[in-house]
Amino acid sequence: MPHFSKLAFLDRDGTLNPDPGYLNHPDQLALFPGVPDALSRLRSAGFGLVVVTNQSGVGRGLIQPQVLPRIHARMNELLLQAGGVTIDHFAICIHRPEEECDCRKPKPFLLHQATQIFSASIASSVMIGDRISDITAGKRAGCRASVQVLTGVGQEEARKMLSPLEAPDYQAADLGAAVEWILKTSQD
Ligand SMILES: [Mg+2]
Ligand SMILES: [Zn+2]
Numbered sequence: 001m002p003h004f005s006k007l008a009f010l011d012r013d014g015t016l017n018p019d020p021g022y023l024n025h026p027d028q029l030a031l032f033p034g035v036p037d038a039l040s041r042l043r044s045a046g047f048g049l050v051v052v053t054n055q056s057g058v059g060r061g062l063i064q065p066q067v068l069p070r071i072h073a074r075m076n077e078l079l080l081q082a083g084g085v086t087i088d089h090f091a092i093c094i095h096r097p098e099e100e101c102d103c104r105k106p107k108p109f110l111l112h113q114a115t116q117i118f119s120a121s122i123a124s125s126v127m128i129g130d131r132i133s134d135i136t137a138g139k140r141a142g143c144r145a146s147v148q149v150l151t152g153v154g155q156e157e158a159r160k161m162l163s164p165l166e167a168p169d170y171q172a173a174d175l176g177a178a179v180e181w182i183l184k185t186s187q188d
């Protein structure tokens with residue numbers, strides 16, 4: 001594993017790609033406009049790129065577990081085709097909410113685990129996602145910033161945010177705008 005001093009935790013569905021609902025085939029995957037460029041900018045600024053995704057469709061029997069690596073290989077292929085950089089690590093929870101596992105967002109487990117894998121500092125890392133559960137995971141983990149994108153279900157989720165643990169540090173129209181704010185407010 002390469003070493004990164006800081007990571008960008010990226011929600012997948014609704015943040016990097018449109019969510020068709022239980023995406024279960026590589027051919028269904030498309031990236032939002034601007035995503036390859038935004039990820040390249042994060043990497044150039046020193047962030048390792050870690051997708052953190054809840055895929056309860058696996059636990060529900062709607063997504064075959066072996067298709068996830070194919071979908072993620074396709075994501076990296078699309079990123080490379082667009083002249084971008086690839087994702088460094090995919091952290092996945094496959095459980096249903098009722099299973100009350102330790103890894104499903106809003107729990108911060110997968111974020112902490114990834115920082116250990118890369119020997120990164122959580123306090124320098126950032127979380128970007130469209131759901132309240134993404135923001136809460138970033139805040140619980142101790143990220144420098146948790147940014148909500150208004151793509152995916154972001155607009156609906158923004159109307160539901162009530163507690164401080166649910167309030168993002170910044171709301172951005174899309175991943176590109178989120179990255180612009182993160183780089184502008186970066187100390188290092
Ligand atoms: Mg999402
Ligand atoms: Zn889990």
